[in-house]
Amino acid sequence: MKKVLIILLISGITFFSTAGFLASASLLTAYTSKINYATGLGYRFLNRTITWDDNEYSSSVKASLLTAQFSFSTDYGVTLTPLVGVVFQNFDHLVFRQLPLSVELEVGNMSGWVFGGNLSWQAIDYSGIGGGLKGEFLYILGTTNNWSIPGLAVEGKLTGKPTWWEARVGPLVTLTSLDNFTPFLWTGYSPWRGNFSLEETIESLNRTEEKELQGKSHIFITLGSVFNISAFRAKLGVDFYPGKDGLDMGATLQILYSF
Amino acid sequence: MKKRYLFLITGLILTLLVSFIYSNQEFLRKRPDLIRQAEMVTTPRSLNEGHPWRPRSFSAKTDHLLVKFKPNLSPQVVATTLDSYRVREYKRIPRLNIYRVKVPTGLSVEEAVLVFQQNPDVLYAEPDYKAHIAITPNDTFFKYQYALYNSGQEIGIPGSPRGKSRADIKATESWEETTGQEDVVIAVIDTGIDFEHPDLKNKIYSTGYDFANNDPDPTDDHGHGTHVAGIAAAETNNEEGIAGVAWKCKILPLKVMDANGEGYYAWMIDAIVYATDNGADVINFSLGGDQPSKSLEDALAYAYERDVVVVAAAGNENAPVLYPAAYDAYCLAVTATDYNDIRPEWTNHGPEVDVAAPGVRILSCVPTWYWGPNSLPYGYGYGTSMATPHVAGLVALIKSIKPWLRVNEIMDIIRYTADDINAANYPGKDDFIGYGRINMEKALVPIKIK
Numbered sequence: 001m002k003k004v005l006i007i008l009l010i011s012g013i014t015f016f017s018t019a020g021f022l023a024s025a026s027l028l029t030a031y032t033s034k035i036n037y038a039t040g041l042g043y044r045f046l047n048r049t050i051t052w053d054d055n056e057y058s059s060s061v062k063a064s065l066l067t068a069q070f071s072f073s074t075d076y077g078v079t080l081t082p083l084v085g086v087v088f089q090n091f092d093h094l095v096f097r098q099l100p101l102s103v104e105l106e107v108g109n110m111s112g113w114v115f116g117g118n119l120s121w122q123a124i125d126y127s128g129i130g131g132g133l134k135g136e137f138l139y140i141l142g143t144t145n146n147w148s149i150p151g152l153a154v155e156g157k158l159t160g161k162p163t164w165w166e167a168r169v170g171p172l173v174t175l176t177s178l179d180n181f182t183p184f185l186w187t188g189y190s191p192w193r194g195n196f197s198l199e200e201t202i203e204s205l206n207r208t209e210e211k212e213l214q215g216k217s218h219i220f221i222t223l224g225s226v227f228n229i230s231a232f233r234a235k236l237g238v239d240f241y242p243g244k245d246g247l248d249m250g251a252t253l254q255i256l257y258s259f
Numbered sequence: 260m261k262k263r264y265l266f267l268i269t270g271l272i273l274t275l276l277v278s279f280i281y282s283n284q285e286f287l288r289k290r291p292d293l294i295r296q297a298e299m300v301t302t303p304r305s306l307n308e309g310h311p312w313r314p315r316s317f318s319a320k321t322d323h324l325l326v327k328f329k330p331n332l333s334p335q336v337v338a339t340t341l342d343s344y345r346v347r348e349y350k351r352i353p354r355l356n357i358y359r360v361k362v363p364t365g366l367s368v369e370e371a372v373l374v375f376q377q378n379p380d381v382l383y384a385e386p387d388y389k390a391h392i393a394i395t396p397n398d399t400f401f402k403y404q405y406a407l408y409n410s411g412q413e414i415g416i417p418g419s420p421r422g423k424s425r426a427d428i429k430a431t432e433s434w435e436e437t438t439g440q441e442d443v444v445i446a447v448i449d450t451g452i453d454f455e456h457p458d459l460k461n462k463i464y465s466t467g468y469d470f471a472n473n474d475p476d477p478t479d480d481h482g483h484g485t486h487v488a489g490i491a492a493a494e495t496n497n498e499e500g501i502a503g504v505a506w507k508c509k510i511l512p513l514k515v516m517d518a519n520g521e522g523y524y525a526w527m528i529d530a531i532v533y534a535t536d537n538g539a540d541v542i543n544f545s546l547g548g549d550q551p552s553k554s555l556e557d558a559l560a561y562a563y564e565r566d567v568v569v570v571a572a573a574g575n576e577n578a579p580v581l582y583p584a585a586y587d588a589y590c591l592a593v594t595a596t597d598y599n600d601i602r603p604e605w606t607n608h609g610p611e612v613d614v615a616a617p618g619v620r621i622l623s624c625v626p627t628w629y630w631g632p633n634s635l636p637y638g639y640g641y642g643t644s645m646a647t648p649h650v651a652g653l654v655a656l657i658k659s660i661k662p663w664l665r666v667n668e669i670m671d672i673i674r675y676t677a678d679d680i681n682a683a684n685y686p687g688k689d690d691f692i693g694y695g696r697i698n699m700e701k702a703l704v705p706i707k708i709k
Contacts, residue, residue, distance in 0.1 A: 095705050096705070097660070097661075097705065098661075098663075100661075100664060100668050100671070100672050101672060101675075101676065101701075101702070101706060102436075102703070102704065102705035102706065103705055103706050103707075103708050104705040104706070104707050104708065105708055106707050106708060106709050107708055107709060147708050149706060149708065150706065150708075150709075151676075151701060151706065152675050152676060152701070153674065153675050153676070153677050153678075153679055153687075153688070153694040153695055154675050154694075156675065158708060202671070202675050203671070203675070204667075204671065205668055205671045205672070205675070207668075
């Protein structure tokens with residue numbers, strides 16, 4: 001599992017972040033001599049059901065991601081958007097039972113960093129309906145947090161750090177016939193994987209639990225629209241993650257300025 | 260080019276198809292209108308607060324909701340609204356303006372919650388869950404076992420003193436987490452056991468051994484061992500008798516005391532080795548001597564190195580801690596408290612004392628011959644001998660859910676989760692109750708970190 005995560009992490013970051021800038025140049029020039037640039041801010045809220053301990057238990061991760069985004073697009077419909085930002089994430093009700101003393105997190109928001117980006121390609125535009133593919137990868141590196149364990153006869157502390165990633169990939173359908181207003185439907189496969197490392201220290205007692213987490217739903221549907229107002233482009237979307245036991249939801253807001 | 264278009268369109272159709280098959284087919288089939296409503300929600304949120312509708316969430320089989328309407332709505336408007344949902348039964352909880360609503364016919368609880376949540380006049384809607392008290396066994400005499408759950412009840416027959424509420428080891432809360440595993444074994448090294456006792460006969464791991472008489476029949480001819488075994492692991496929730504601390508764990512009886520309650524160290528040493536080599540996870544020593552013994556210490560080390568936890572009584576003479584309890588490196592030394600969380604003066608004391616547990620007026624099993632015919636085989640016991648099996652039971656429960664823990668870790672868990680009940684006079688670890696009276700809830704149930 002760790003190997004897969006590391007491979008995906010390295011490939012994701014390589015593809016979407018700093019190296020993505022360089023790669024984008026050669027990729028884009030292969031299609032066109034003109035590249036359109038845009039930059040702006042994005043906000044995303046996600047709330048996904050996660051499972052752990054071999055799917056025996058479940059809880060949820062709630063995260064707010066505030067990102068700076070840099071977009072490169074060509075006349076051939078290829079758009080690359082690396083992003084970087086901060087995340088506030090909530091893993092409440094995650095229970096660690098492998099430690100000497102079992103603990104349940106109710107600590108509220110934890111901060112962290114988000115790296116990643118997305119790549120889309122509108123391949124066709126026929127009778128006002130566009131079709132293409134879009135992929136997105138986000139890697140979240142949580143900061144290290146310390147908490148004390150209440151109610152013990154001696155002092156005890158916990159040190160925890162979450163890391164996780166989410167990918168979304170699938171076909172993108174747009175309605176291109178409307179002026180300054182482009183509704184879209186994006187759907188497909190969306191894995192979510194994470195790890196929460198928690199170290200418990202109570203005098204001489206010391207153990208660390210590495211909790212492997214995964215998203216309960218593996219598919220997503222995003223409905224939204226892009227609004228073009230002069231040089232500004234705003235995108236609003238609502239995300240759905242349907243699963244056998246329920247429906248998770250989230251939302252995306254992005255505002256870019258083209259130059 | 261045509262092939263490319265065909266490929267893309269086919270891919271899109273297939274993806275959409277798979278997406279909807281994976282989603283809740285039954286839910287969609289019954290109420291497609293609910294999905295349409297959900298798509299129109301602009302505030303990002305997850306249904307059921309992001310939690311899947313697991314059976315546990317609705318395990319209480321509720322058929323009611325709690326719905327809070329906006330405060331400016333009159334009862335007449337609310338009544339009209341509820342009527343539009345075909346709600347036949349409801350009741351208003353005054354002051355809070357919350358309505359307890361029976362789920363309309365044809366809707367599941369989940370669907371009804373969703374329907375009400377879409378109404379702009381509703382502040383929130385949620386299932387009317389059923390609460391339950393912590394697990395309480397149905398054993399006839401459980402009400403007298405203040406050590407396990409002390410409600411401040413009379414601790415015996417009418418007219419008996421009342422205990423202080425929650426001066427107990429928080430057993431009922433911990434049983435939510437575990438009641439033990441059948442493959443976890445408590446060796447009771449004592450006067451033997453009554454194999455015919457109704458609360459013990461189904462709890463025997465193996466017939467054990469009688470080292471006092473050197474034969475394979477450790478039948479109790481004294482009564483002490485049967486009482487101790489019952490506290491640790493009497494058959495529980497069987498609608499008779501008492502409850503044990505470790506409901507499902509088994510007992511390995513080893514007799515090292517004769518009918519007079521005396522025995523040689525050599526018999527104890529034999530029993531420690533036998534228990535260690537024959538599947539014991541925890542050894543209960545509700546006995547001891549006032550003389551140290553290197554051989555006894557070596558036997559304890561033998562058990563310790565094989566991850567067998569030894570729990571031993573401190574003694575009842577208001578004197579230094581007895582052996583083997585005084586071998587601090589290898590034993591958890593247990594002293595006694597009473598129904599008010601106060602240490603009796605007769606308990607032994609010293610730096611070796613690790614923890615305390617109730618040991619005053621403890622109801623447990625006695626041999627079926629003890630009171631004679633037509634009497635119930637139960638009785639009250641006093642002493643650190645009675646406190647010790649409470650701790651042994653807790654060790655067995657920890658071993659049941661965390662078999663990977665080492666012996667020193669289990670000992671530390673029990674020490675560090677104890678309640679420092681004499682903190683007013685002796686804050687921190689002291690010579691009288693050690694770290695404090697054990698708290699099973701803290702030792703077993705996940706602690707909430709805020």
